[in-house]
Amino acid sequence: MGIQITPSVLNADLSRLADEVARIPSSDWVHIDVMDNHFVPNLTLGLPVFESLARATDLPLDAHLMIEDPDRWAPAYAEAGAGSVTFHVEAAKAPVRLARELRAKGARASMALKPATGIDQYADVLGELDMVLLMTVEPGFGGQKFLDLVLPKIRRTRELISAAGLEVWLQVDGGVSPETIERCAEAGADVFVAGSAVFSADDPDAMVQQLRKLAAGATPHG
């Protein structure tokens, strides 16, 4: 599939969500951070806002659920029209069953890992997934500093995906900017979330294009 950029609207003007999304037409996806104030110490938005945005844009929505009990709530985001639904493995009770349910509802199934969660123990689950999200900050807030300590895990995840002959996308999320995106691409990431880097830029769409170019230039497989 190649390099994809999925801006997070967390630090956009949430009172004008549809207008903000209209400022980034070059994006491959729009990343929506759903937080419940339990799994993470922050509260953002839920299904009603998500459904409204799905009606207001033609860009596909990439739902990142930082919530407890994703087994119960995640399928509703697939039904609401999400192209991709990401649940956290630290919160899921039955990740394989949940991934299968998301796929059955027509969404891409994606599993997220916090920075301190290892990937090796989930090697056998990769075949059930369309994407793995590796957090490069502790989840909960935009605008945090990129954690270089996650780079070896990005490399290891790419190795596991390749060794199994899978087409699983590898997304990184947190502190991704023109300063850090090349490191992630070199390590094997191919889907890049960027929140503050995009929405604090004078021209957010030009920033999306710049990020894509930098990642493409640094990626080992073109």
Ligand SMILES: O=C(CO)[C@@H](O)[C@H](O)COP(=O)(O)O
């Ligand atoms: O999931 C999260 C935070 O928990 C992210 O999607 C951030 O919202 C990305 O924002 P930046 O780190 O790029 O500012």
Ligand SMILES: [Fe+2]
């Ligand atoms: Fe996110």
